[in-house]
Amino acid sequence: MLKLYNSLARTPQEFVPIEPGRVRMYVCGMTVYDYCHLGHARVMVVFDMVARWLRASGYNVTYVRNITDIDDKIIRRAAEKGESIRTLTDRFIAFMNEDAAALGVLRPDAEPRATEFVPQMLDIIGKLERNGYAYAAGNRDVCYSVRKFAGYGKLSGKSIEDLRAGERVDVQEGKQDPLDFVLWKHAKESEPAEAKWDSPWGAGRPGWHIECSAMSSQLLGPHFDIHGGGQDLQFPHHENEIAQSEGAHGDTFVNYWMHNGFVRVDDEKMSKSLGNFFTIREVLKQYDAEVVRFFILRAHYRSPLNYSDAHLDDARQALTRLYTALKGFDGVAAVDWHEAHAQRFRAAMDNDFGTPEAMEVLFDLAGEVNRTGDAKAAAQLKALGGVLGLLQRPAVEFLQAAPASGMSNEAIDAQIAARIAAKKAKNFADADRIRDELKAAGIVLEDGPAGTTWRRA
RNA sequence: GGCGCGAUCGCAUAGUGGCCGUGCAACGGAUUGCAAAUCCGUCUACCCCAGUUCGAUUCUGGGUCGCGCCUCCA
Secondary structure, three states, X not given: OOEEEEOOOOEEEEOOOOEOOEEEEEEEEEEXXXXXXXXXXXXXXXXXXXXXXXXXXXXXXXXXEEEEOOOHHHHHHHHHHOOOHHHHHHHHHXXXXXXXXXXXXXXXXXXXXXXXXXXHHHHHHXXXXXXXXXXXXXXXXXXXXXXXXXXXXXXXXXXXXXXXXXXXXXXXXXXXXXXXXXEEEEOOOOOOHHHOEOOOOOOEEEOOOHHHHHHHHHHHOOOEEEEEEEHHHHHHHHHHHHHHHHHHHOOOOEEEEEEEOOEEEOOEEOOOOOOOOOEHHHHHHHOOHHHHHHHHHHOOOOOOEEEOHHHHHHHHHHHHHHHHHOOOOOOOOOOOOOOHHHHXXXXXXXXXXXXXXXXXXXXXXXXXXXXXXXHHHHHHHHHHHHHOOOOOOOHHHHHOOOOOOOOOHHHHHHHHHHHHHHHHOOOHHHHHHHHHHHHHOOEEEEEEOOEEEEEEO
């Protein structure tokens, strides 16, 4: 049975769905005004893995990952580029989808855009107002009165008093309390019509947190199983979501909160504000997308993940070992869950999505394939890899996958033919020269019983 | 200042109260015309100090160092 670490309880808990056999999961996705970076890649890959494992475990999963397509940065970026908000966000949504697909991330069941759920947001704000949690601030914003919500801080482990003590927040005009957050921002002259919606509180646009309360309750109901996102969203974003959703619906919002760890560069968080980020497409110019996915899944989802070329190179070598074992076994394979490796794999995954341990099983299987040539072990390796969204290509395709620049396959084949001729003539000096030249070009030749094959080093 | 996380073999990442981690790299051997791949073997780690225990890398307390959140951020 599955145990997962619940951020809310700060401890691993047995997973019990609200409705037997069914899982409803919501994950905070991207704000679409720029290319996705590796941090975004991690969220997408991690929760893709979670959804896959839940499905492999027999659950009927409804997975929603939202898209934030209206906020300060988007408005500013669109203005800078001299284009409409919609044009900007449409473009980056398309880029995001390309990146996700490359990384083997399956489409969530729904990818709602914030701008399409404004009525639902207004509905929640209305309920909050009637329940006494919302108030119209002096500057015509509508704010949430944090002190009115008894459970405030339960997710992040913060108390209102501590937050006040360490207060570094600019006190925005109109707020009754510095910790209050905005539900509805009143429209400003400078903002485009595209960023304004009518509301009972005047024209304006949604605050950051309200969209997730609205979209999740609309698509999954007011009470659902799993809510995920990056660790940096735990506070204030998720804390505020709880305050909004529970304040409006009077119901428990989410049973299990999951937060993935950061991607780091030189032991520092990779982030937009630090400017130390690598975009996914930047990295994909240098590394195969499956290597990146493998790299992400090789670490536990809650651990920090240090990014560097050396680590990606290492991941590439490791994945190469797996694919090398799969050479010659390119059939479609289903998992035999009764088999011992599969059971270890399951136990690892059931232990808070222990992908690093699950991968050890993959390497054990690879060793067995190499030792025995057992087709069943190879099939099991490929099938279990598939549960993680890995190892599904023909092995040769991975091993020969061309980097941006490199020798063409035709040129390589020609050289190999020349070498074979040289070997036949016992002209080993020429044969070795060809081997060395190819090696210098990043091509490794492997002479086997079935002839010469090659791969890219 | 408040709250939280982490410190494991050369590198990276798991995990466990006593016995096999795993990948990469390195070294030796087998194999190969030479290689590569593969196999066998070697290298046998757990920040420091106390405590609990027959026994701690694993539990408890203290310390040191690193990181994160408290502000937009996946």
